[in-house]
Amino acid sequence: MELLEILECSPPLARKPLDAEQAAGVARVFKALGDPVRLRILSIVASRQGGEVCVCDITGAFELSQPTISHHLKVLKDVGLLTSERRASWVYYRLVPETLGELSALLNVPAAV
Amino acid sequence: MELLEILECSPPLARKPLDAEQAAGVARVFKALGDPVRLRILSIVASRQGGEVCVCDITGAFELSQPTISHHLKVLKDVGLLTSERRASWVYYRLVPETLGELSALLNVPAAV
DNA sequence: AGCCGGAATAGACCTGTGTCAATATAGATG
DNA sequence: CATCTATATTGACACAGGTCTATTCCGGCT
Numbered sequence: 001m002e003l004l005e006i007l008e009c010s011p012p013l014a015r016k017p018l019d020a021e022q023a024a025g026v027a028r029v030f031k032a033l034g035d036p037v038r039l040r041i042l043s044i045v046a047s048r049q050g051g052e053v054c055v056c057d058i059t060g061a062f063e064l065s066q067p068t069i070s071h072h073l074k075v076l077k078d079v080g081l082l083t084s085e086r087r088a089s090w091v092y093y094r095l096v097p098e099t100l101g102e103l104s105a106l107l108n109v110p111a112a113v
Numbered sequence: 114m115e116l117l118e119i120l121e122c123s124p125p126l127a128r129k130p131l132d133a134e135q136a137a138g139v140a141r142v143f144k145a146l147g148d149p150v151r152l153r154i155l156s157i158v159a160s161r162q163g164g165e166v167c168v169c170d171i172t173g174a175f176e177l178s179q180p181t182i183s184h185h186l187k188v189l190k191d192v193g194l195l196t197s198e199r200r201a202s203w204v205y206y207r208l209v210p211e212t213l214g215e216l217s218a219l220l221n222v223p224a225a226v
Numbered sequence: 227a228g229c230c231g232g233a234a235t236a237g238a239c240c241t242g243t244g245t246c247a248a249t250a251t252a253g254a255t256g
Numbered sequence: 257c258a259t260c261t262a263t264a265t266t267g268a269c270a271c272a273g274g275t276c277t278a279t280t281c282c283g284g285c286t
Binding site for chain 2: 012013014015016017018019020023024026027028030031032033034035036037038039040042043044046047061095097100101103104105107108109
Binding site: 167168169172179180183184186187199201204 | 231232233234235236
């Protein structure tokens with residue numbers, strides 16, 4: 001997954017201006033975070049004891065159709081924020097803490113100049 | 114600016130699921146970060162010695178029209194990531210490190226469970 | 227006052243995207 | 257095999273958003 005590579009190699013924003021390619025890679029992830037439903041999904045997964053959540057639990061937390069939730073899960077998965085695993089009839093989603101951590105580091109601008 | 118309040122009161126994602134209102138507030142900021150041009154603008158400002166950049170310098174760094182850059186600056190300003198100050202004919206933009214810091218903290222998920 | 231340059235705003239256009247209903251797929255179970 | 261439940265995919269639609277041109281606004285200068 002090349003996104004993680006970009007993130008891992010990216011110094012904080014203040015280090016030096018991002019080039020177009022780096023910016024495009026990082027923007028994909030932030031764009032995924034730029035939706036309230038996806039943020040809530042992410043926080044549901046993140047705060048879940050055991051670290052994984054069944055899709056049905058997520059669907060139940062929203063007044064949105066099942067395909068809509070499935071769509072959002074796919075977006076989060078595609079940018080490397082979540083992974084999924086099927087067990088029997090159910091699919092479980094987990095955080096990818098590395099991705100979140102890299103984003104966090106990227107935004108961690110040193111104190112005012 | 115109520116956004117900062119939301120951010121300041123928000124524990125990390127893993128603490129407990131965001132409610133709809135919190136998620137909407139935070140999503141606004143991430144949405145602003147979810148564009149490559151805006152990320153580059155932000156990194157230009159962040160990496161600038163002295164902490165401020167004239168609009169003309171930003172415009173010069175892209176092959177985009179001046180109104181387009183102005184639009185992106187407005188988006189970043191509206192969500193509290195930048196502030197601006199007019200001096201004579203020029204307008205200078207600065208980071209709001211608090212906002213970045215809060216986002217960084219929000220994403221800072223504790224190590225795997 | 228009039229002009230000039232830097233920056234912001236307005237409006238139009240086109241693409242991207244969040245949502246849904248309908249359908250398909252996967253696995254379990256009778 | 258038939259069927260049921262859980263999840264994913266497809267296609268359609270409406271709205272949001274990035275970009276441009278044209279215009280306006282704001283300071284400084286002559």
